[in-house]
Amino acid sequence: MNESIGSPLQIAGILIGVILTAAWLIWVERRMIGIWQDRLGPNRVGPLGLGQVIADMIKIFFKDDWIPPFADKAVFVIAPVIIMVTMLTAFVVVPFAPGIGIIDFNFGLLYFLALSSLAVYSAVLAGYASNNKYALLGALRAAAQTVSYEVFMGLSLMGVVMLSGSFNLREIVEAQRDGWFCISQFFGLLVFLIAAVAESHRSPLDLPEAEQELIAGFHTEYSGMKFGMFFVGEYLGVTLSSAMIVTLFFGGWLGPVLPPLVWFCLKTTIGILFFVLLRAALPRPRYDQLMMFGWKVMLPIALVNLVATGGVALWLES
């Protein structure tokens, strides 16, 4: 039952809402990190500094759209488009509320995993096309990081699939009526959270673009709106990850009194703020530490969680 449930108006609303959210996250992040570091953050443009994003956008649109002469032009141009496209198309399956969404896929979860791993092409191609040492190093790191963390990102979600018996995101949400999966799948949540941070290249796992080591990593050579697309793509990734964490582990739109959509947005906001808090608080690990942590700690936890969940599920059934 791959049915489309969104009217064109709804689709446009979701698209605009998601892009605006991602753009304003720039302000949210700078403001929240400011608060947590006992500063104020941007507060000059408009009320509370909310107009900062508009000012930034105007600036970035009028910048010289420069392509380095040594770059591979076609690939260089297409790389930032990929991250925007994959992140936006992944939002197709996000179940905002009953009846609100774009498409209801039976394989929604797999679709999300596939598109979130496609996003790595953006980083790899950008680093390759830039023809720059630092960009290439960033791209290599992005590739290695994604390959490692992709493995248990999928495995950590299989516990959820076992408990709900479906890959359909709406059915997964409905399966959490009598208890959110963040309790029964606590380790799954932990592993997925860390993998999601790594997938969206967010600090503390932002090794592909580590400023202190690699200038800006894979997008070193980018400027103007192409850089802006990487930037917004990253925030789209954060929004998407938060939405998926809420859907899979925190009962999606479920909640008392308030309407479902409000519950979903509220929980997603808290998820996004947690991502920002992670960036404000934690230092970046070394590259080999990241790899070791992924393969020697996260993967075993994901596997043990998978086996244990399967055992308990079978035991409860018999």
Next chain:
Amino acid sequence: MNIAAVITSQFRSLWTVLQHTFTKADTVEYPEEMPALFPRYRGRIVLTRDPDGVERCVACNLCAVACPVDCIALQKAEDEHGRWYPEFFRINFSRCIMCGFCEEACPTYSIQLTPDFEMCEYDRQNMVYEKEDLLIDGTGKYHDYNFYRVSGKSIGGKDKGEAENEGEPIDIKSLLP
């Protein structure tokens, strides 16, 4: 054991940072809210006058020598009483680093730094202050000090031995007490 410590420290730092949601920001929002500056703050440089209203500077050049960025330029001149004064006195504030060495070097408390830093200009040439821009009417931080009244230097109207707290000069070539 080590791993447990590592993991708890991550959560502890998350919690510590989260608690800062409720602490007040240290930022002083400058143009609206002026920061409190102390009298000995090192800002714009002035040339002061002594209590009689005569300029204190004796054009000794010590400030220009002490200046690490060579932003002070002056020329000595002498009036009819034999008193030294600067013919011109120029400070290039686009070079000045407000280190205060000139103030420390000054033997007459003439050059002084003030608690004022709002001296932006659109034209770089306007950052060069001439003597008439630098000279103020007051005594600055030292109200009673007058160099020529306490120093042994003889000028017109005040010979050697006539300064405050000063005895008659001793004739070292004489044996008489």
